[in-house]
Amino acid sequence: MKLFAIAVTFSISLIASVFFMIAYALNLSTQLQGLGLFVALGALGAGIVLWALYALPQRQTVNAIEDYPSDESDRAGAEETLNRGTGELERRSFIMRFFFGAIGALGLAALFPFRSLAPRFGRGLYHTKWTSGSRLVREDGTPVKVAELAVGSVVTVFPDGAAGDESSQTLLLRVPPGTIQATKGRADWAPRGYVAFSKVCTHAGCPVGLYRASSFELLCPCHQSVFDVVNEARPISGPASRALPQLPLAIDSEGYLRAQNDFSEPIGPGFWQRS
Ligand code: FES
DSSP states (O other): OOHHHHHHHHHHHHHHHHHHHHHTTTOOOHHHHHHHHHHHHHHHHHHHHHHHIIIIIIOOOOOOOOSOOHHHHHHHHHHHHHHHHHHHHHHHHHHHHHHHHHHEEEEEEHHHHGGGGSSSOOOTTTSSSSTOOOOEEOOOOOBBBSSSSOTTOEEEETTTTTTTOOOEEEEEEETTTTTTOOOTTTTTGGGEEEEEEEEEOOOOOOBBOEEEETTTEEEOTTTOOOGGHHHHHTTEESSOOOOOOOOOOETTSSSSSSSSOOSSOOOSSTTOOOO
């Protein structure tokens, strides 16, 4: 009965660890995940205490050295003790199986949170929802036409069908035609003075939101990085070391602004695979 109680306690710990892993994988609430870990650790601790109290030998045996040979009754007693010891060992290995099961499950569960220490692996780090021909829309889904923005204005836009998508948030600005200093290959990325850059700061990922039209500068409010809009949004002060990725623009036959393609490079703060 005691062994059964200990085995049940370790089993509860194992089940709770599995519950935690499932809750973590399914992104259930942190309360449920915490409950799983709490029960797993608590049951494991309780099982160890029970095991120490009831299953392990509590008595101390002193074996007096006697003259040999032992008499018949002593030999029978020694044999009985040996047999009892064998039974003890079998019980221990039975509990050990449950114990190592619970410890193993808890150890596995402890590895799961490491996934939260880094961005999710995959192509999602390199691409946004902008594709060739995506129409530029505002957060409420209304498309932007070429005649709608005055010179000096700025608006946050998204690809049509993905309004509100964080990785695709983009600043659309209009500067006087001819002020953009485009490098080779970007000459046709800013038609009629429209130019677009990722809104996600390349320093630590804050939204870049302040535009000083008089000097064509974008300012990130988090740590005051300043980006030069007419010079491909290169950083001119502050901690950001990389330009804001540019979205190549085009105007379709109906006058809607569209993306030629995805951003020029991965958005947001640098990570280990970038040069
Ligand atoms: S996040 Fe933009 S300057 Fe730090």
